[in-house]
Amino acid sequence: MVRIRYGTPADAGAIAGVRHASWQGAYTGILAPEIIERETGHYDPGRERARFAARPWRRTLVAEPAPPAPPPATPVRGSGIIGYASFGPERDADGIPIRHQAGPARPPGVSSAELYAIYVTPAWWSTGAGRDLLRRVLQETQAEGYPRIVLWVLERNTRARRFYERSGFRLDGRAHGLDWLGGVTEVRYSRGLARP
Numbered sequence: 001m002v003r004i005r006y007g008t009p010a011d012a013g014a015i016a017g018v019r020h021a022s023w024q025g026a027y028t029g030i031l032a033p034e035i036i037e038r039e040t041g042h043y044d045p046g047r048e049r050a051r052f053a054a055r056p057w058r059r060t061l062v063a064e065p066a067p068p069a070p071p072p073a074t075p076v077r078g079s080g081i082i083g084y085a086s087f088g089p090e091r092d093a094d095g096i097p098i099r100h101q102a103g104p105a106r107p108p109g110v111s112s113a114e115l116y117a118i119y120v121t122p123a124w125w126s127t128g129a130g131r132d133l134l135r136r137v138l139q140e141t142q143a144e145g146y147p148r149i150v151l152w153v154l155e156r157n158t159r160a161r162r163f164y165e166r167s168g169f170r171l172d173g174r175a176h177g178l179d180w181l182g183g184v185t186e187v188r189y190s191r192g193l194a195r196p
Contacts, residue, residue, distance in 0.1 A: 002129045004136045007060035007084060012048035014081035015062070016040075018121050025122035030156045035182050057088040057097050058116060061136055063129045083120035085133040087141065090114040090150055113141035113193070115151040134167055142193040149193055155185040164189050 007015060020040040027036055051058065063083035089097035090112040098112075115137055120130045141149050151169065153160050169189035178184050 001066040002063040007062040022119035085118040113146040113149040
């Protein structure tokens with residue numbers, strides 16, 4: 001059982017720690033070890049704090065063990081955070097929100113939400129923490145009036161793809177290569193968000 005809350009800049013160190021542990025667990029065998037280390041090995045809470053300020057459209061939820069249940073492993077770097085998800089309006093290739101015709105209930109000019117990242121430290125995989133985070137993201141984006149949500153996932157990350165498919169996401173035919181990650185392919189999933 002986990003508790004989900006909005007993350008703050010004070011959570012930056014724990015978020016960076018979760019990312020590091022998750023990349024080690026999820027991407028070993030998919031990405032070269034030197035790429036994983038380059039992208040996550042520098043434990044830099046300052047860089048994560050800067051993301052809160054530089055991307056005001058990006059929202060972050062964090063997961064913590066809910067008392068009184070003891071955690072199956074020590075949370076990352078002494079914090080209580082064992083996972084996080086970030087989301088917001090759909091972005092273009094440069095990471096800037098795509099603007100479309102405005103709808104009545106969603107942010108002006110934005111038609112789709114995007115799940116930018118969701119990571120849970122490996123000791124907490126298969127405990128429901130990831131499902132709880134994703135469920136909350138879907139609730140938040142639906143409440144904001146988005147008609148659908150998209151996400152990108154590494155094509156060879158079969159564990160994550162099964163997780164998304166069980167949550168109602170389907171491949172939508174879009175894919176691209178990521179040169180900065182050694183040329184791996186990323187595929188896009190999407191799903192509709194039912195109206196409240």
